[in-house]
Amino acid sequence: MKTIGVFDSGFGGLTVLRELLALVPDARYVYLGDTARLPYGSKSRETIARYAVSSARFLADQGADLLVIACNTATALALDEIRTAMSIPIVGVVEPGAQACLAAASKSAAGVAGSHVLVLATAATTQSGAYSRTLNALGLRATEKACPLLVPLVEEGWLDQAVHAAVTLEVLRVYLLEALAQAPDANVLLLGCTHYPLLQPLLETTLKNLHHPMRIIDSAEATAREVARLVSGDSQSVADPADRVFYATDSIEKFQRLGSAFLREPLPPVKLIDLGG
Amino acid sequence: MKTIGVFDSGFGGLTVLRELLALVPDARYVYLGDTARLPYGSKSRETIARYAVSSARFLADQGADLLVIACNTATALALDEIRTAMSIPIVGVVEPGAQACLAAASKSAAGVAGSHVLVLATAATTQSGAYSRTLNALGLRATEKACPLLVPLVEEGWLDQAVHAAVTLEVLRVYLLEALAQAPDANVLLLGCTHYPLLQPLLETTLKNLHHPMRIIDSAEATAREVARLVSGDSQSVADPADRVFYATDSIEKFQRLGSAFLREPLPPVKLIDLGG
Numbered sequence: 001m002k003t004i005g006v007f008d009s010g011f012g013g014l015t016v017l018r019e020l021l022a023l024v025p026d027a028r029y030v031y032l033g034d035t036a037r038l039p040y041g042s043k044s045r046e047t048i049a050r051y052a053v054s055s056a057r058f059l060a061d062q063g064a065d066l067l068v069i070a071c072n073t074a075t076a077l078a079l080d081e082i083r084t085a086m087s088i089p090i091v092g093v094v095e096p097g098a099q100a101c102l103a104a105a106s107k108s109a110a111g112v113a114g115s116h117v118l119v120l121a122t123a124a125t126t127q128s129g130a131y132s133r134t135l136n137a138l139g140l141r142a143t144e145k146a147c148p149l150l151v152p153l154v155e156e157g158w159l160d161q162a163v164h165a166a167v168t169l170e171v172l173r174v175y176l177l178e179a180l181a182q183a184p185d186a187n188v189l190l191l192g193c194t195h196y197p198l199l200q201p202l203l204e205t206t207l208k209n210l211h212h213p214m215r216i217i218d219s220a221e222a223t224a225r226e227v228a229r230l231v232s233g234d235s236q237s238v239a240d241p242a243d244r245v246f247y248a249t250d251s252i253e254k255f256q257r258l259g260s261a262f263l264r265e266p267l268p269p270v271k272l273i274d275l276g277g
Numbered sequence: 278m279k280t281i282g283v284f285d286s287g288f289g290g291l292t293v294l295r296e297l298l299a300l301v302p303d304a305r306y307v308y309l310g311d312t313a314r315l316p317y318g319s320k321s322r323e324t325i326a327r328y329a330v331s332s333a334r335f336l337a338d339q340g341a342d343l344l345v346i347a348c349n350t351a352t353a354l355a356l357d358e359i360r361t362a363m364s365i366p367i368v369g370v371v372e373p374g375a376q377a378c379l380a381a382a383s384k385s386a387a388g389v390a391g392s393h394v395l396v397l398a399t400a401a402t403t404q405s406g407a408y409s410r411t412l413n414a415l416g417l418r419a420t421e422k423a424c425p426l427l428v429p430l431v432e433e434g435w436l437d438q439a440v441h442a443a444v445t446l447e448v449l450r451v452y453l454l455e456a457l458a459q460a461p462d463a464n465v466l467l468l469g470c471t472h473y474p475l476l477q478p479l480l481e482t483t484l485k486n487l488h489h490p491m492r493i494i495d496s497a498e499a500t501a502r503e504v505a506r507l508v509s510g511d512s513q514s515v516a517d518p519a520d521r522v523f524y525a526t527d528s529i530e531k532f533q534r535l536g537s538a539f540l541r542e543p544l545p546p547v548k549l550i551d552l553g554g
Contacts, residue, residue, distance in 0.1 A: 037314060148429065149429055155425075170443070174441065250324045
């Protein structure tokens with residue numbers, strides 16, 4: 001049975017793990033949230049690469065046969081550095097997310113040539129231009145929009161209670177109005193951060209209020225499908241829930257509490273690990 | 278001429294430096310923003326103490342004779358650890374801020390016994406209870422309110438443009454309504470985070486809209502007065518602007534750009550320094 005390492009700066013990557021557990025149940029999982037050094041999305045390429053490589057090494061040391069970089073910022077800025085530093089296969093979220101956009105565009109009324117992908121992501125991810133390069137290479141037009149307030153809003157859980165959701169809806173409206181002014185014909189919306197799937201209901205409401213329907217693509221599911229392809233036929237057994245281990249570099253209480261919302265099931269005890277810094 | 282080290286997790290501490298430059302112009306300044314490891318406000322005591330002590334050591338190595346911890350979270354959670362690790366005088370922001378509340382309360386119609394201080398701060402600062410302990414020891418009642426979204430809103434500059442300020446006003450309204458439900462007789466508002474002075478105009482608007490006038494206290498000025506008292510009469514010369522050096526552990530371009538808004542004057546080139554992590 002393969003051991004799959006899943007890495008994120010925090011617990012956003014649990015949205016990817018959720019899809020992995022559904023599509024690749026016959027594997028052991030080791031998850032690492034680098035919570036002592038988050039957020040990555042506002043930091044420089046050099047710093048992000050240093051943090052991501054040390055995190056990847058930790059997961060390899062725990063016996064990972066394959067590593068999923070379940071963090072858009074780390075994938076966009078440090079995938080090459082991680083691949084250079086490691087000898088195991090590495091799957092990021094950018095390429096699978098872009099492929100999922102291509103599939104959605106080819107099924108849309110506009111077709112691939114007429115489609116325009118709007119990518120919502122962190123400041124670091126958009127500044128890297130990784131999504132635009134990857135989407136353009138697939139023949140898709142792309143516009144990237146940095147949305148730095150969305151991760152704090154999700155981490156604070158301002159999603160459900162009416163007075164809180166009203167703020168998040170207003171922030172989404174501001175970001176989407178700014179983005180659609182740049183890309184008025186956008187018809188595919190890519191969630192370029194693993195925190196954003198939790199915003200999907202509010203995003204759908206916002207798009208409806210703006211009378212601008214778009215197909216919403218979440219790279220988590222596409223990434224899980226890519227992993228399933230790589231490890232297919234590897235095992236017929238089903239892993240025990242005990243074969244899931246969770247590490248964090250700080251605030252394990254918060255990780256435990258908020259992580260369940262991302263994974264949509266209770267987390268086992270999270271282990272605290274010191275990666276320095 | 279004394280060299281004063283000023284430390285914050287980011288550029289919020291520049292609001293303290295601004296007051297220091299006005300009150301103690303005859304000193305050299307070395308400022309460090311630990312931007313590679315920010316924000317501190319959502320992290321654990323152990324992690325914050327580790328980051329703060331390594332930052333304090335760096336400033337002492339640069340020749341600081343006195344150190345100002347211009348970060349409420351680092352002061353609230355790690356002042357004792359920093360004092361234990363260092364042999365130079367250390368000034369935090371909590372005690373001066375509490376003393377400024379005492380002065381305001383004693384001048385208020387309610388008097389000290391009738392006053393109630395509402396402290397707005399990060400999650401880590403409020404969880405430490407440092408402000409409540411310090412204010413209670415001065416005979417003041419206190420209620421602390423964690424406001425985790427305020428730092429991201431200030432860092433994004435959602436303060437001026439109408440559509441952005443509307444969101445920040447709504448977030449302030451939500452936080453203040455929640456806080457005043459716990460402390461309906463609060464008459465003094467302490468800004469328990471060095472980012473918050475930039476919110477003062479919007480806070481005043483919010484308090485007016487809520488029909489709940491409060492005296493707003495900013496610990497930056499009180500902290501600068503404490504430093505002035507400690508170094509008074511030390512020198513009659515006026516320092517050269519060249520005697521101000523700025524270090525950051527990441528994102529010096531962002532530091533340079535946003536720091537000017539906090540300092541209210543242009544910053545000289547910011548130097549990048551690696552403290553590990």
